[in-house]
Every structure is written in C-alpha cells, then in structure tokens.
Amino acid sequence: MTTTYRSVHQRQPRLEGAAKVTGGTVYTADLRLHRMVHAKALRAPYAHALIKRLDVSKARAYPGVVGVFTAADLPQHLPRDGANRLHTVLADKEVMYYGQPVAAVVADEASVAEEALDLIEVEYQELPAVLDILDALKQDAPPVRHSMAGIDRSELAAHTTLAAADEQTTEKTPPNVTHRMVWSRGDVERAFKEADVVVERSFRASWTHQGYIEPMSGIVDCDRNGDYTVWTSTQGDFTTREGLAKVLGVPETKVRVNFVEMGGGFGAKIQPFGAVLPAIIARILRRPVKYIFSRSEDLRSADPSSQAYIETKLAAKKDGAFTAFKARAVYDSGSFPGSPLMAGANLLGAYYKFPNLEIEGLEVITNRVSQGALRAPGTPQATFAIESTVDIMAKELGMDPLELRIKNAVTQGDLMPNGRAFSKIGLVEVLQRFKETSFWKNRNGKPSANGKKVGVGFAVGGWLGGGSPSSASVELNADGTVSVMVGANDVTGTNTSFAQIVSEALGLPIERINVKTGDTSLAPYAGVSAGSKTLRTVGLSVQRAAQDALDQMFKIVSERLECSSEDLESVDGQIRVKGSPEKAITFELLGTMSTGFGSPTPVILGRGNVGTPAAAPGFTIQGAKVEVDPETGEVNILDAVCVQDVGFAINPLSVEGQIQGGVAQSLGLGFSEEMVWDDKGVLRNPTLLDYRIPTALDLPRIETALVEVPVEGAGPYGAKGVGEPPIAAGAAALVNAVSDAVGARVYTLPATSERILAALGKLPG
C-alpha cells in the first residue's frame, strides 16, 4: 500500500527563501553594535618556531588602538589544554603552525587594527618543522611541539599492547604518533596465500579546505554581570556555548548564543574558532568585539581537512569474491590531535564483505594548522584508496567493475572493521538503481575527439551517520498558527523540512507554521548540525512535539464534542469527528480557547525530546564521465551522477540540492582542490583564485537518483542522513574515470594535470 502524504515527501521551496534572495538574511559580519570594536590577529610566518621576543608597545600606542593582547595578557586561560586548540587562543612561547595567531590588536576600526599589526615586533627562533606525513612516522623525527601536556596517549599505549604480534610494539612510540589502532578478523596472510589475485597499492590524499564562502566570524559582547552574548558563524549554537563556557571558565547559563545564518561550514564550523578570541577580549574590555577572518587567514589558519597516506592489499578469488583486505591508514592531524582516523579507517573496509581483514590506523601530528571536519571526515581519502584498489582488481580479474562491487557489497548483518554489524542498509539497491540512471545509459555516448580521451568511472561511498539527543517544542498561537522552536542551526533547509513534518502531523497548511531556531537561553537543546544528523534527530523531536500538541488538542476537543479521541482527525486546520466533518473545532478556536484571558483551557504546548536514534548508514554510488587531454593533462567533467539511499526524502528538492553540492565538492577534491605548502610549511595558495573550488564552468549538470530504504526509528518516516554520503566517492569516481580514459592511474588526490601527465610518463612523478 502506498501512503499518500500531504506535506512530507513533497518538493517544498525554502520558507525563508525571500529573505535569502533579497539580501535580507543576516550573517555575522552584517551586524554592528554600539561601542563595537574590531579584532585582528598577527599570524606567525613560520611553521615551527620559538617566540624569543614579543614587543607590542608601538602597536598599543597607535592612534585608534583600544588594546593589544598576547598569551601573556590572558592568564585566566592558563593552564591551557595542550590537546585542545580552542584553549590555545594565542601562541604561547611556541609557534606550531604557519598562520598561528601570536597577538591580537583591537581598534575602533578594523583597518586601524590591521595597520597596527605591522607595529608588533616579534623575534622568532625557527625550529625544524615536520611536514611530510611519512616523516612524522619516523622514530627520530623532531617533535612537532615541545609541550605534549594534555595530549592523551593512553589509548595509544592500550592499543599497542593489544597488538602484540606487531613488530612496532617492541619499539618506543615515535614522538609524533598520537594514536594507533588495529582492527582484525580472520587470517589475512593465509587468505593472501590462497588468493587467485592480489592487488597491493598505496595512495595519498592532500590537505583540502572546506571552502565555505562566508569566512570564520564572530561577535561577542560581555556585560557587567559577566553575561556573554554571541553571534557567530557556527554549525552549532549549543556547541559554541559549551566550548566558550569551558574556555572562559563560566557556567553555560552565562553564555547566550544567538542564531545567525551561517554561510557554509561543511564541518569546519563545529568548533567556535571565530568566537573564542572575541569572547576573551570582550571579557577584558566589556565591549562587543567583532572578529572576521580574511579569506587568506581562513585558508591559512582555520581547520581544513587532513592529508592521508593509505596502503591497501586486496585478495580475490577468480570468481571475484573478495577474501582478504589489509590496510594501513595514516591521517595527519596537524599540530593538534583529533583527526578522523577512526571514521576513515572503519569505512576503508566497510563497503565490502571481507572474511579476513586487518586495518592498522595511525594518527600523526605535524607542523600544520590543526585539522577539522570536512563533510564525512576521513572518508573521501579512504574511499579513494579502496575504490581505486577495487577498480584495479576488476581489471586484473577481467570483470565488470560494477558487477564486482555488487557481488561483494555489504548487506544487513555484515561486519564493519570495528566489529559492529550493519543494520538495514541500501547499498545493493543503490548499485542496482545505478544501472537505470541516464548517466549509465549514456556512458558510451560521446566518442573521444580532438585527440582527447573519454573515460567513465564510478565508486561506492558511504557514511554511517552521527547522532545525538535533541528536543523541540510546538505551540499553538491565539490565531491558530503554530510556532515551532528548535535549537538546531539550519544550514540546508532543515527548518523548512521541520515545517513539513509538523504540517503533516497536524494536518495544518505549511503557511500557518513558523519554525525558528531560538537562542541558547530559550531554545530546546539540539546538538551541532553535523554528522548528517540534524533532520533525522531533531526531526524526530519535532515530530514527537507535534504529536504531543495534537494529543493535547484532541483531549480538549473530545471533551467539548463528547466523543473519544480515537474518533478524531485533524484535517485542513480543524479537528473533526471522523465521518462527521460538520462536528469540528478549528485551530483558531482552539488557539483562542488556550490563550484567552480567564480561559480554563491550558496552553497547547507540545514537547518532543529523544535520545540518539537508531543508526542509519547512507550509501551512494557516484559516477563521473571525463574527457582528458593527454597532452596537457586537463580534465573536463562531462557527466556526473549520484545514486543515494536517503531512507525517506522529507523534501526531495532540498535532498537533491544537498546531494548535488556534495558531489560538486567531491569532484573538486578529485581534480583541483589542494592546499599547497612549500618545504617550510608556508601555504602557497591562500586565495580562492589559487585554491580552486569548482566554478559553474567546471561542472556538468549533476544527476541525482534517490533510493529509499527507510529504517524505522532512525529518523522521521525512516529518513537517513543526506549531507555526507555524497562527498565520499566523487573523487574516487573521477580518478577511476581518468584511468579509464588515459589508461594510467593517479595515486595522489587531487588528480591535477601535472599528476596525470606524470602518470602518463610525460612529467617526472
């Protein structure tokens, strides 16, 4: 039986769209407050150095400067937490990455603050910097940082003891290795001996930037009560509150984070990097402090995505059955630990059934800016490695690469590397649906022309999906409209989807529903908008709150109409007796009853609060068709597709849009995006001209196909997370397509023209 829906599962344009298209939507930088001052940071020109002398006296004396701050001026933040970059607001004696803030100038005008930066005198003593990921693994590497205080290596010790068979355990842990883990099952070595084909390769993925168009930004005020008010570009108002409260050493009740629209985050804006510095200065000055990163600062010293080095070894029988997978994954965390090693290493071996498996994962620190999340963190790197390896295996076996994937794809009950079994998943359904896409049908459409080579590639990707507790409220207003309040930051249209959910539950037209993200002193709690979880976690709370409100209304109506609640239905803004539509009470009347002066009827206030819902991994297959010029190495993307299991598309319009954006980003990781540092650890491309995120001309029309394998309890109507799966596989698909086109393979992301020419033997590798 097909259920018909009135509001959910419908293509619903964004309810706040008019403000966005007219310039009316407010972002942090748009705000100006009375007595507001502007902060600018002086950033270190070295990747690793000691600060021998720091003289800010001339900057302090500069007209218009309100204050100059160094680590020595912020004693309330000591002792700092060495493992946590948030607590290292300004470099304290040691610079650990290029672009690390060393001092901050505050002035009435941003331009004055910037001018005064030039007057700060710093004497550095340069130290040897560890930059290459493999150098960081070495026993005799110089330490990335003098102080390892606060960096927890106990887990590392535990894991190395467990893996007693490993040779490394007898050695002392190298100084820059901050985490090591091993997952294994079966007997990989025996399986390799008994295999018909073994493929063994190694891969690298470069540092990349999330590329949000709105730079990091924050405004913080602090009044005489010690109450902080915050406006900042963040994915999580509540996580911002938590982070700031910890750094400031104040209760969370003292920090109020207002919702302002965020101009893109993609994982980078989980930690409140834009708000910490202004918060501390606001505490000292008791004035609102505005801090906006320049684009160059943002590219140099925000929290980009880590590089990785991954070795793979895959064994198969002649019929294509995979028998063993062994891998070693190294993730570079930059100067602070916290890389996505576990997520990446797990997904590396999670797409296929491997009876025998061994994955070793290592996290190293280097003298680079500390890494942050980038949409399915760790996954594009891991997917590039496994999906390149699988493509090579298909070639070695002489099998169709899609059939090989279908044959080995995981289904419910199969084990991930971490030993957990998959719940209900839709990978096989996704792979089958791929054959029905226009992309697949037209894959052989265009012949190579002008000496250019055309190739088709695809890759599987997935993301397990995060989760966290959440809550929401649904309240009936006097005029019969409904106000919904959540604490989740809306990035991709979640508030519109919440309105659809409430509309469906209440039988009320969506125009009469207003969803707002409240500030942290008023809104029901929600976790950070990350991990592909906002709609499925907060959406469940919204659904429950709507049901709670409806139950309350049914109770009132059943008493009024002297019938049972079971006999009632809510349709088109009125609650009526089933089969007798003339017996009805409108939402307007209920609103009046529940708010009127002297009325005995209670306010209709629905509440929904849920813990972390059931896991709902989302899988995709992505395809790319490319045209490669073998003379120049230039890649032109002709077609792109993403088939994704979304569980249930609450709003297919926004689901498609989010998938297309993820595909675009993943293709960027595939062919153009790379942070380029010189051998001193200085970033050479800190502009959006040189850090190349795809333009409209770089991309084709991106086809999407939604597969719906709903998982009950995972999200409203069985919805799964959408945001992250589509970035997992695009880079791998593109590299497979390039390989199909030119017959040579690139082993380092991105597959730039230079790397393609090197793979063809036309440039030194």
Added chain:
Amino acid sequence: MAKQIFRLKVNGDNYEVFVEPNRCLHEVIRDEIGLTGTKEGCGTGDCGACTLWINGAPVTSCLMLVGEGEGAEVTTIEGLARDGELHPVQKAFIQHGALQCGFCIPGMIMSAAALLRDNPHPSELEIRQGIAGNLCRCTGYTKIVEAIEAVAAGSR
C-alpha cells in the same frame, strides 16, 4: 588617512558618506549605508559574493574604491525587487531550490539577472559562463542553472 565626502547613488537613492578614500565600495555600502545584502567572501575579487551593478554592469565591488562609485547608478541586491515584487530570477531561485546557505546568492542573482537582461535566452554554456565568477559551495550549481533556465523559458 583623512576622511572625505563621497556622493553615491544606490538603488535610486542619494547618499553622502564621510569615509577614508581607500575604503572599498562594498564596505561603504555595507557599513555606512547599511545595505548588507552585498557580501564579502574574499576581498580579492575571486568569489563574486560582492557582485553588484555599476550602471547596469555586474562588478566585484570589493575591487573598487568608494570614489569609483561616484557618479554611477549603483544597484545592489536590495534594489532588484521592484514595487515589492521579486525579480523573476529571485522567484525562480526560491522555487527551484537554488539556494542553501545563501551567502553567495545575492552576488549570484546579480550576475544571473544581468545575464538574462542582456541575453534573454542563453544556452547552458552561456549561463555557466555568466555565473562562473560567482562561487557557490552548497549547490553544485545544477539547481541554479535550472532556475536561470526557467526564467529564460518563461520569457519566451
């Protein structure tokens, strides 16, 4: 640097601002005039978020000094809707789901509206060329191109 008086005409309204002559046009429009729909994403003319019209031509206003705006008809995203009615491109962007975070959208729409004014029936390639200077990180451009195509089809 000593402040000076500059006279700007923005969205048909006349303004006098007293600012340093080294201020960029988008800063003055945002901070002095208070029209914050024009965004700054890079400050170096690479992202297109600051796109507005000078005498009808789309420009990246972060590369212009305030004085360069004198004597010109400046149109910002706030001036695109007429008599309370959204411009067809604005309507289409909402209807076709062409916006997500929205930060690039004012600049994107200014480029798209200029394109369609000069070339009412562009090919897909012409559309992509028209907005190639406006970076969007959320949408992958597909729904933006569809929205622009829909406006073009509607004007046939």
